[in-house]
Amino acid sequence: MGENFEPKIVVFACNWCSYAGMDLAGTSRIQYPHNLKVIRLMCSGRINPVYILEAFANGADGVLVTGCHPGDCHYISGNYKTRKRVMLLERLLEQFGIEKGRLRLEWVSASEGEKFANIAKEFVEQIRKLGPNRIAEELRKEVAVV
Amino acid sequence: MVEGEEIRIGVYVCHCGINIASVVDVKKVVEEASKVPNVVVAKDYQFMCSQPGQNMIVEDIKQHNLNRVIVAACSPRMHEPTFQKAVERGGLNPYLFEMANIREHCSWVHEKEKAAATDKAIKLVKAAIAKARLLKPLKVEKVKVIPRALVIGGGIAGIRASLDIANAGFEVHLVETRPSIGGNMARLDKTFPTLDCSQCILTPLMVEVSKHPNVTLHTYTDVVGIDGSVGNFKVKLLKKPRYVDESKCTGCGTCVLKCPWTAPNEFDMGLGKRKAIYFEFPQAVPLIPVIDTGHCMYFQKGTCRACERFCPTKAIDFNQKPKEIELEVGAIILATGYGLYDVAKAMPEYGYRKYKDVITGLELERVVSATGPTKGHILRPSDGKEPKKVAIVLCVGSRDEKHLRFCCRFGCVAGIKHAYYVVSHIPDAEVYVCYRDIRTFGKGYEEFYERVRNYENVRFIRGSPMEILQDADGGIYFDVFDANTNRVVTLRPDLVVLETGIVPHPTFKEVAKVLKCAIGPDGFALELHPKLRPTETSVDGVFLAGAVQGPKDIPDTVAQAGAAASSAIALMSRGYVETVPYVSSVNEDLCSGCGICQPLCAFDAISLVKKEDGKEVAKVDVSKCKGCGVCAAACPSGAAQQLGFSDGQILEMVRTLAR
Numbered sequence: 032m033g034e035n036f037e038p039k040i041v042v043f044a045c046n047w048c049s050y051a052g053m054d055l056a057g058t059s060r061i062q063y064p065h066n067l068k069v070i071r072l073m074c075s076g077r078i079n080p081v082y083i084l085e086a087f088a089n090g091a092d093g094v095l096v097t098g099c100h101p102g103d104c105h106y107i108s109g110n111y112k113t114r115k116r117v118m119l120l121e122r123l124l125e126q127f128g129i130e131k132g133r134l135r136l137e138w139v140s141a142s143e144g145e146k147f148a149n150i151a152k153e154f155v156e157q158i159r160k161l162g163p164n165r166i167a168e169e170l171r172k173e174v175a176v177v
Numbered sequence: 178m179v180e181g182e183e184i185r186i187g188v189y190v191c192h193c194g195i196n197i198a199s200v201v202d203v204k205k206v207v208e209e210a211s212k213v214p215n216v217v218v219a220k221d222y223q224f225m226c227s228q229p230g231q232n233m234i235v236e237d238i239k240q241h242n243l244n245r246v247i248v249a250a251c252s253p254r255m256h257e258p259t260f261q262k263a264v265e266r267g268g269l270n271p272y273l274f275e276m277a278n279i280r281e282h283c284s285w286v287h288e289k290e291k292a293a294a295t296d297k298a299i300k301l302v303k304a305a306i307a308k309a310r311l312l313k314p315l316k317v318e319k320v321k322v323i324p325r326a327l328v329i330g331g332g333i334a335g336i337r338a339s340l341d342i343a344n345a346g347f348e349v350h351l352v353e354t355r356p357s358i359g360g361n362m363a364r365l366d367k368t369f370p371t372l373d374c375s376q377c378i379l380t381p382l383m384v385e386v387s388k389h390p391n392v393t394l395h396t397y398t399d400v401v402g403i404d405g406s407v408g409n410f411k412v413k414l415l416k417k418p419r420y421v422d423e424s425k426c427t428g429c430g431t432c433v434l435k436c437p438w439t440a441p442n443e444f445d446m447g448l449g450k451r452k453a454i455y456f457e458f459p460q461a462v463p464l465i466p467v468i469d470t471g472h473c474m475y476f477q478k479g480t481c482r483a484c485e486r487f488c489p490t491k492a493i494d495f496n497q498k499p500k501e502i503e504l505e506v507g508a509i510i511l512a513t514g515y516g517l518y519d520v521a522k523a524m525p526e527y528g529y530r531k532y533k534d535v536i537t538g539l540e541l542e543r544v545v546s547a548t549g550p551t552k553g554h555i556l557r558p559s560d561g562k563e564p565k566k567v568a569i570v571l572c573v574g575s576r577d578e579k580h581l582r583f584c585c586r587f588g589c590v591a592g593i594k595h596a597y598y599v600v601s602h603i604p605d606a607e608v609y610v611c612y613r614d615i616r617t618f619g620k621g622y623e624e625f626y627e628r629v630r631n632y633e634n635v636r637f638i639r640g641s642p643m644e645i646l647q648d649a650d651g652g653i654y655f656d657v658f659d660a661n662t663n664r665v666v667t668l669r670p671d672l673v674v675l676e677t678g679i680v681p682h683p684t685f686k687e688v689a690k691v692l693k694c695a696i697g698p699d700g701f702a703l704e705l706h707p708k709l710r711p712t713e714t715s716v717d718g719v720f721l722a723g724a725v726q727g728p729k730d731i732p733d734t735v736a737q738a739g740a741a742a743s744s745a746i747a748l749m750s751r752g753y754v755e756t757v758p759y760v761s762s763v764n765e766d767l768c769s770g771c772g773i774c775q776p777l778c779a780f781d782a783i784s785l786v787k788k789e790d791g792k793e794v795a796k797v798d799v800s801k802c803k804g805c806g807v808c809a810a811a812c813p814s815g816a817a818q819q820l821g822f823s824d825g826q827i828l829e830m831v832r833t834l835a836r
Contacts, residue, residue, distance in 0.1 A: 041834050046254070047715060051695070054252045057281025065293040068300055068834040069282055071253065072822055073759055077806030079824060082831050089835035105693055105715075106805035107779040116810070141695040141703060141715065148286070167835075 038092040038158040042069040043078050047105040048140045049097035055144030063151035066158075067095065075099070076109025080120045083134060087124075090167035093133050093158040095150070100138040110138070129166055132157055184310050187218040187243040188302060189234060191225035191250035193280055198223075200284035202295040206249065209299045213306050217241050225250050231263040238267030245309040249277035249302045270314030272758060272821060277305040300834060307829035315758035315820050318799070322408035323507035324749045327352065329400055329688055330512035332360020333379060333731060334723025334738040336386045338510045341742035343391035347749050350504055351386065352395045352414060354684055357461035358383055360514055364444065366545040366553075368731055369587075369594040370625030376460060376546075383462040395502065396463060399684070403509070403691045406803070407718030408754040412504040418497035420468040421454075425492035428464035430456065432484035432493065440472035442550065445543040448536075448558065449550025454484045459548050468493075508718050508745035509692070511702060512738065513685040515724040518574040518581060518678040527573060527675060528645040532653050533559040535645060535673040538591050545598050555602045557672045559651075564606065564671030567599045568655075570642055571612040574678035581678040583699050586728040588676035589616045593626050595674055596635045608635045609668055611642060611657050619730060638666060645673060679728055692716055701727045712741040717754070720744045759804035759821040761797045767816035768794040774808035774817050783808060 044050040050071050056063065072078065075098030083094050096117055098110040117136045125131060135154055139147045188210040192198035203221040211219035218241050222230050225248055237243055246269065248260050253276040261271035279298040287294040326342050328335045331353030339351045351358070362368075363383075365375035387394050395414055402413035421432075438453035445451075453472040456464060474481035475495060485493040517537060521530035529535045534557045536544070547553040557564045571592045574580040589612065596608045615637075617623040629635055642655040654669040681700050689696055695703040695715040702725050705713040712720045720741035723734035748754070761782070770793035775783045782801035785793050795817065797808075806819035815824055 039835060041831060048695070050252075051254060051715070054254055054278075054281040057252070057285040060285055060288065062288060063286055065283075065287045065290055065297045068297060068304070069278070070304070070827065070830050070834065071278075072806065072827070073819070074805035074807065077810050077819060077822055077827075079810040079827075081824070082827055085828055086831050086835040089832045091831075091835035102690070103693065106803055106807065109779070109805045109807050112777065112807055112810070142698045 036159060036163060038066045038155055038163075039090060040067045040093040040095060040154065040158065041086040041091045042067045042095045042097065043075065043082070044069050044071055044097045044139075045075045045099060045105070045109070046071055046073045048099035048103060048138075049075070049147070051141035052139040052143045052147050055142065056148045057144075059144050061144055061148040063148040064155040066155050067151050074104070074106045074109035075113040076104075076106060078113060078116070080116050083120060084127075087129050087133070087164060087166055088170055090164065092161070092164045093135070093154060095154055096134070096136045097139045097147070098136075100140055103140065127166065128169075129164065130161055132161055133164060182244060184215040184245060185217045185241065185243050186215045186245040186247060186306060186309055187234065187237050187241065188216055188220070188247045188249065188306065189225050189230070190219070190221040190279075190302070191230070191248065192221060192223045193250060194223065197250070197280050197284045200288055200291055200294050201279055201298045202291070205295055206279075206298050206302055210302050210306070213303060215245075215310060216306065217243060226256050226259055231259070231266075234260070234263045235267040238264070238269055243267075244269065244273060245312060246274045247277060247302065247305045247309055248274075249279045249298065249305070251280040252278045252282070272315035273309075273312050275305045275309045275312065277301040304830040304833040307833045308826045311823065311826045311829060313820070317755040317758050319753040320408055320756055320800070322749055322752055322754055323505050324348065324752070325350070325504070325506045326508045326510065326745050326749065327410070327412055327504065327506040328510045328512060330360070330514055330682070330723075330725070331355070331358030331394075331396065332512060332514045332723065333362045333382075334514065334725070334734045335360070335510070335512035336382050337735050337738035338512060338722045338742040338745075339386050339392055340382065340389065341739055342745055343386070343389045345742075345746045345750070346391070347746065348391050348393070350393045350395060350506065352398050352400055354397070354399050355457060356397045356419065356465070356467045357457040357463070358386070358394065358396060359458070359460075359462065361539070362731060363458060363460070364446075364539060364546070365542045366598070367594065369590045370619070370621040372594070372597070380460045380462075383460070387462045394463065397467060398502070400688055400691070407716075407748070408507045410506050410509055410718065412506055412509075414502040414504065416500040416502060418499055419465060420470075420493065420495055420497050421466055422492045422494045422497075423463070423465050425490045426465045427490055429489065430466070431487050431489060433466055435483045435487040437481070437483060438472055438474055440469055445550050446537065446540045448540055448543055508720065508748050510720045510722050510741050510745055511685070511688065511694075511714070511725045512722040512741075513682040513688060513725045515679040515728065516682045518680050520574055520675060520677050523580055524574060526644045527570070527642070528647070528653070529675060532645065532647060532673075533557075534564075534653060534671065535675065538588070538595055538674055538676045541595050541598065541674050545602065555599060562671070563603055564599075565603070566607045566668075566670045567609070567672045567674065568642075568668050568670035569595050569608060569610045569674045569676065571610065571676045572641065572678075573675040576613065581680070581699070583728065584616065585676075585679050586616075587730040588678070590619065590622050590625065590730070592674075592676045593629045595676075596632075597629050600632055600634055606634065609670065610635065610637045611640060612637060613639070613641060619732060679724070681725065685725055692719055694719055697727075699727065701725065712737055712744055718748060756799070757804040759806075759819055760799045760802040761804070761806065761808050761817055761819050763795045763797055764816045764818070765794045767814050769814055769816070770794050771813065773811050773813065777807050777811050779805070779807070
C-alpha cells in the first residue's frame with residue numbers, strides 16, 4: 032500500500048442508461064481516473080452476484096455496479112432486482128473478509144456523464160483509503176496449500 | 178463456425194484520426210494483443226469505420242480464416258452495427274464480433290495520462306478477446322410491423338408528421354390533450370421573419386389532417402399506457418368527456434352564446450374570458466365545444482342546463498363518461514411541444530403576475546390577434562389604454578445558470594417581431610428591446626432584424642432589467658445597465674413584454690415515463706445521436722418531432738416533423754423488424770424446474786413445462802423475451818443463460834479486468 036497503489040476497479044453497466052452516461056462523459060471529455068474498467072451488459076439485472084465475488088477473488092479492489100434510475104429500467108424492473116442482490120451481497124462480503132465500501136451501487140442515467148465522472152473520482156479515492164484487496168492473495172495462498 | 182474448430186481471432190485497433198491515437202499508443206496495443214493466444218492477426222488503422230478499414234476486416238476473415246473479430250475503437254453504441262455488417266460481409270455470423278471501447282471510455286476521459294490510458298486500452302482489448310473466444314453465432318428473427326402510427330401532440334409538429342405519414346398511405350392516429358389541435362402555433366398572430374398570418378398557414382393544415390381518410394383524430398384525449406416494442410406497440414388512450422355528443426353537434430355555437438357562466442380563457446393565456454361551455458378558439462378543429470365542469474353551474478350546483486335547452490340537435494350529454502381506447506401501432510411520434518418557463522414563480526424580480534402590465538410574448542400574440550381578448554388592438558391589461566412606451570425583455574429565464582441554461586432559439590426574433598407589432602399598431606409608440614445577445618441564425622432572420630433595427634422608434638439596449646418596480650402612482654419602472662453605452666438607463670414603460678424561456682410540455686414527462694425513453698439534462702427528450710440520429714429516441718420505433726426534443730422555431734419543427742415521419746414510414750414500409758438476438762435460453766438438462774426464474778421475468782416470457790419423462794423445466798418464449806438476462810442472473814444451476822452474455826463470457830471478462 033502507499034503512494035503507488037492503483038486500485039483495480041471493475042464496473043458493470045447496463046447498455047441503456049449507465050453505459051450511455053459513461054459514453055457521454057467521453058464525448059463531453061470529462062476526465063476521471065483510469066482505474067475503472069467497464070463491462071457492458073444489457074441490463075444491470077443480468078449481474079449474477081457471482082460476477083462480483085469472482086472480481087474480488089481475482090484481485091479487484093473495488094466493484095461498481097451501475098444501472099438505470101428506479102422507474103427508468105429499460106426492462107421495467109431489472110434494476111430493482113439488482114438493488115436487492117447488491118444489498119444482500121454487501122452483507123455477505125463482510126463475512127468473506129471483504130471490507131464494506133468495496134462494493135458500490137449507483138444509478139447513472141444516459142444524461143449523467145458528469146455524475147458518473149464524480150462517482151468514479153470519489154470511488155477511487157475511497158478504495159485508495161481502504162488499500163489493496165487482500166482476499167485475492169489469501170485465496171491464492173490457500174489454493175497453493177491445497 | 179464449426180463446433181470444436183480452432184479459434185482464430187483478428188484484432189483491429191482504430192486510431193480514430195487522432196481521437197484515440199493521440200492518447201493511446203495504438204502500436205503497443207497491437208503488439209500486446211498479438212501476443213494473446215488465439216490472436217492470428219492484429220492491426221491498427223487510422224479509421225476502422227471507413228470503407229478501407231471495413232474491407233480490411235472482410236479480406237482478413239477470408240485470408241486468415243478468422244472466426245472471431247474484435248475492433249477496439251469507439252463505443253459499441255456508435256459503430257457496433259457497422260462492424261457487425263462488415264463481419265457478415267466477410268462470411269461470419271455478425272455476433273462473432275466484439276468491440277472494445279477505447280475512445281469514450283479511455284482516450285477521451287484520460288487525455289493527460291497516456292501511459293495509463295494505453296495500459297487500460299490493452300486490458301479492455303484483452304477482456305474483449307477473453308469474451309470473444311466463447312462467442313457463439315446468434316440468430317435474429319423477423320417480426321411484422323403493424324402498419325399504423327401514433328402521433329402524440331397536435332401542434333404543427335404532430336400535424337405535419339401525421340399528414341406526411343397519411344400521404345404515404347399509412348394509417349395515423351393523432352392524439353391531442355386539448356379540445357382542439359393547433360398547439361402553440363395557433364396562438365400566434367404572425368410568424369417571423371415573413372410575417373405570414375399564423376392562422377392562415379396553420380388552419381388549412383388542421384382541416385386537412387382532420388379530413389384525411391388515413392387520419393383518426395383523438396382530441397381531448399390523453400395517452401395513459403404504452404406497452405410492447407417497435408413494430409408492435411399497444412397503446413391505451415383515455416378520451417375525456419366533452420359532455421357534447423360529437424356525432425350530433427354541428428358546431429353552431431348556440432350553447433356557447435346562451436351559456437351565462439364565464440372562466441379565464443386558457444387559449445388567451447388567461448387574459449380574456451370564455452364561457453363554461455366553449456370552443457377552444459374560433460377555428461378549432463374539431464369545431465365541437467367542451468363543458469368545463471369546474472365553471473359550469475350544472476356541474477357545480479345542479480341547476481342551469483341552458484346549453485342543453487338551446488341546443489338545436491340535442492347534442493349536450495351531461496352523463497358522458499371518460500372513454501378508454503385501445504390501439505395497436507407499429508411506430509410512435511412524440512410531438513408534445515413546449516410550455517413556458519414559470520417566470521412568475523422562478524423570477525419574482527420581473528413582477529410577472531404581480532403587475533398587470535407585465536405580460537409574456539405569447540400573451541402579446543393573443544393581444545395582437547384579431548380573435549384575442551382585445552380583438553387585435555394593443556391595449557394594456559391594467560386600464561385598457563394604448564401603451565405609448567413598450568419594453569421588450571429578451572432571455573427571460575433562458576441562458577441563465579440559475580434558471581434554464583439553454584437558449585430558447587426563438588425569443589430574439591420573436592422579440593424583434595413583437596417590436597414590429599407595436600410600431601405597426603401604434604405608429605407613435607416607442608419600443609425598447611432589452612437584450613443580451615441577438616441571435617438571428619435562421620433564414621431571413623438577420624434581414625428582418627436589420628429592418629426593425631432601422632425603425633426610428635425602436636431602440637436596442639444591451640442589458641437585462643435589474644428589477645421591475647412600481648411607483649406610488651402605479652406606474653412601472655426599471656433600471657437597466659446598457660453595456661453599449663456603459664450607462665444605467667431608467668425606463669418607465671406602459672407595458673413590459675417578457676420573452677420567456679421554454680420548457681418541455683408538462684405532458685411529456687408522463688409519456689416519456691410510460692415509454693421509458695431517455696430525457697436529457699435540460700428536461701427535453703434525448704435524441705439517439707445529436708447530429709446523425711436527431712429524430713430517434715433510445716426506444717426503437719419512437720421518433721421525435723419538434724420542441725419535444727429541444728427549443729425550436731417553426732421551420733426547424735416542420736423539418737424535423739418530416740424527418741420523423743419519414744423514419745416512421747421507412748419502418749412501416751419495410752414491414753418487419755429484427756428481434757434482439759440476446760434472448761434467454763434454458764439448458765433443459767441442467768434445469769431442475771425450481772421455477773425461480775419464472776416470476777422474475779417482467780415480460781411473462783418464461784413458463785414451466787412438463788417434458789415427456791415427467792420432468793418439469795423452464796421454457797423461454799423468445800417472442801416475448803426482451804433480453805435483459807434477469808432470469809439468467811437468478812438461475813441457481815446455470816441452466817438459464819442469456820445468449821451473447823453468458824456466465825462464461827462475462828466471467829472471462831471479469832477475470833481479465835480484475836487482475
